Amino acid sequence: MPGTLAAVVNGLDEKMSDHREEWAQSRDELIRALKILGFPEELGHIIAKYLGSPKAIERMTGYLYNVKPKTEELIVDEMLSIRSEIDAWRERKASREANQAYNMILYYGLDTEE
Numbered sequence: 001m002p003g004t005l006a007a008v009v010n011g012l013d014e015k016m017s018d019h020r021e022e023w024a025q026s027r028d029e030l031i032r033a034l035k036i037l038g039f040p041e042e043l044g045h046i047i048a049k050y051l052g053s054p055k056a057i058e059r060m061t062g063y064l065y066n067v068k069p070k071t072e073e074l075i076v077d078e079m080l081s082i083r084s085e086i087d088a089w090r091e092r093k094a095s096r097e098a099n100q101a102y103n104m105i106l107y108y109g110l111d112t113e114e
Contacts, residue, residue: 023048026057033064039072047079056082 031044051057063069063078 019054022054023057026054026061030057030061030064033061034075037064037068039075043072043075047075050079051083051086053086056086 027044027048030048031041034044034047035041047060048057051060059082060079063082064075067074067078069075069078
């Protein structure tokens, strides 16, 4: 059993390490895109931290490469838009899960013995 637990912990460590590496690579690419457009590196760190996930950061990087915005305001506006969509998706997901649980209660009952 202890060997199995160690294997699970090692697997989790590797997965977390992979995620951190993916996040760092996404952040670095975002910073590269911003620097190419003439914006400060610090802006990239702030955007990456605010967006929070590699997928969102990659989406922002794609915007920078394709649109080539001229002002920081346009960049921040897109960052806020991406974050807003992520938050709305999370809210919809939580709502669906709550609705599913509610429907299960209606269908099966509360499973209380009297």
